[in-house]
Amino acid sequence: xxxxxxxxxILLPALQKGLIITLQLILLAAPFGFVLGVGVAVGRQYGGPxxxxxxxxxxxxVKGCPLLLLLFILYFGLxxxxxxxxxxxxxxxxxxxxxxxxxxxxxxxAMLSVKDGQMIAAQALGMTRLQAVRTIVLPQAxxxxxxxxxxxxxxxxxxxxxxxxxxxxxxxxxxxxVATKYFTYTETFMAVGVVYLFLVTLTTLAVNAIEKxxxxxxxxxx
Amino acid sequence: xxxxxxxxxxxxIHKAFGANExxxxxxxxxxxxxxxxxxxxxxxxxxxxxxxxxxxxxxDRGRVWLHGEEVTNSGKRINYFRQRIGMVFQxxxxxxxxTALKNVEVALIRVKxxxxxxxREKALAELRQVGMEDWAGHYPAELSGGQAQRVSIxxxxxxxxxxxxxxxxxxxxxxxxTREVLEVMRTLAQQGMTMLVVTHEMGFACxxxxxxxxxxxxxxxxxxxxxxxxxxxxxxxVKNFIGQFLEYNGD
Ligand SMILES: Nc1ncnc2c1ncn2[C@@H]1O[C@H](COP(=O)(O)OP(=O)(O)OP(=O)(O)O)[C@@H](O)[C@H]1O
Ligand SMILES: [Mg+2]
Numbered sequence: 321x322x323x324x325x326x327x328x329x330i331l332l333p334a335l336q337k338g339l340i341i342t343l344q345l346i347l348l349a350a351p352f353g354f355v356l357g358v359g360v361a362v363g364r365q366y367g368g369p370x371x372x373x374x375x376x377x378x379x380x381x382v383k384g385c386p387l388l389l390l391l392f393i394l395y396f397g398l399x400x401x402x403x404x405x406x407x408x409x410x411x412x413x414x415x416x417x418x419x420x421x422x423x424x425x426x427x428x429x430a431m432l433s434v435k436d437g438q439m440i441a442a443q444a445l446g447m448t449r450l451q452a453v454r455t456i457v458l459p460q461a462x463x464x465x466x467x468x469x470x471x472x473x474x475x476x477x478x479x480x481x482x483x484x485x486x487x488x489x490x491x492x493x494x495x496x497x498v499a500t501k502y503f504t505y506t507e508t509f510m511a512v513g514v515v516y517l518f519l520v521t522l523t524t525l526a527v528n529a530i531e532k533x534x535x536x537x538x539x540x541x542x
Numbered sequence: 543x544x545x546x547x548x549x550x551x552x553x554x555i556h557k558a559f560g561a562n563e564x565x566x567x568x569x570x571x572x573x574x575x576x577x578x579x580x581x582x583x584x585x586x587x588x589x590x591x592x593x594x595x596x597x598x599x600x601x602d603r604g605r606v607w608l609h610g611e612e613v614t615n616s617g618k619r620i621n622y623f624r625q626r627i628g629m630v631f632q633x634x635x636x637x638x639x640x641t642a643l644k645n646v647e648v649a650l651i652r653v654k655x656x657x658x659x660x661x662r663e664k665a666l667a668e669l670r671q672v673g674m675e676d677w678a679g680h681y682p683a684e685l686s687g688g689q690a691q692r693v694s695i696x697x698x699x700x701x702x703x704x705x706x707x708x709x710x711x712x713x714x715x716x717x718x719x720t721r722e723v724l725e726v727m728r729t730l731a732q733q734g735m736t737m738l739v740v741t742h743e744m745g746f747a748c749x750x751x752x753x754x755x756x757x758x759x760x761x762x763x764x765x766x767x768x769x770x771x772x773x774x775x776x777x778x779x780v781k782n783f784i785g786q787f788l789e790y791n792g793d
Contacts, residue, residue, distance in 0.1 A: 438635065442637070442649075444628075445697070446624070446625035446653045447649065447652060447653055448624065456637055456639075490622050535680045536639045537683050
């Protein structure tokens, strides 16, 4: 079989299928990971003692647990206590937990850097703490956390390949199957690498555009 | 409505930070349309007193009343009272991520529940009042200190408060910028706004205040109308303070 035929008939269709799964994993995990990150950060900063404790414990365990192990627990472990997820669902949950935990650290750090006066002025106008956090503190904090969040999104793209370890045939997995079947390791994995690079580039450009759109003169320097 | 009715009543406010007794029994009353100026050296508790009035700092003892309703111990209703008690800070505390217009709008929408159009109209009117309408689209970092402070006054005014607390509104400003802010405040006083002002601007105090309250060691040591306070030999301490102050400032 010649190179062109391999590319058009075998490799690209396989990678396309894998890419669709990868995109589904990422696009499902990222928004929920963001919401979880915001929730945990706010919980740790402004919640009561119980909320604060729970948020801290969550971050502690997720940060301390290799993502692969987390996926194994979700997919292979939980069925033993009667919770059964499909491999795809388990992957998405794992990614949400991981992405959310790290996002929360960036957002919390950014919230700490918002000056006290912002909260004081908001409360002096009659805002509740929650209103002040939502309308004043978070919009500033998220802007500041954006570079960190963007890193996490890029990590998410790359660690989405771990889903293959629990049988989800995403981009890397699809590549692996083709490579082993046709003994085309170099070509195949390079092609897979190019696709990841493309996704990362796209994300970087998107984040730059978001940063530009929401930039506030004088608020963030450097 | 009786014009002699007290809008704000402050009763025996005490506040300590640890062993540091900052306020040791402060009481006074404010009538509608009055301007009270608080003076006194650094650390005598002027800022703490203003913050005790809107409960940003809860006092240890004593009570605050607005229109006969208790502001202290008001639980969640404190957010209602804070709408009625405006506050202007030395460092403006404008919301950094919002334009001048949005700074004024945001609480109208979020707290008062106004529609966006209604809030916009009101915010523009308040910015016009302080001469900042042309700067509506600018962010705080793009404003001079005087402009920022005028926006923060507009932000307080927009809530239609019964009284506004000013904590050294011009202390962070150059003399020229100080003048533009004091001019706005003087106009407000003339329009009948009730104001409590902590300031070192003696010209403003003497010309605009109905009463000057001199604070020392956490109590109001002397108080009276500016003319009386400055001319009656009975009030030696406040004259001493002002004398030192003018000498130091060299004017
Ligand atoms: N949150 C706080 N915690 C501890 N001490 C405080 C706090 N706020 C104020 N103080 C102390 O209370 C005292 C009075 O402070 P306050 O700011 O009310 O004085 P002030 O009259 O406004 O002085 P200035 O003219 O310098 O603004 C000071 O000794 C200050 O250190
Ligand atoms: Mg002060």
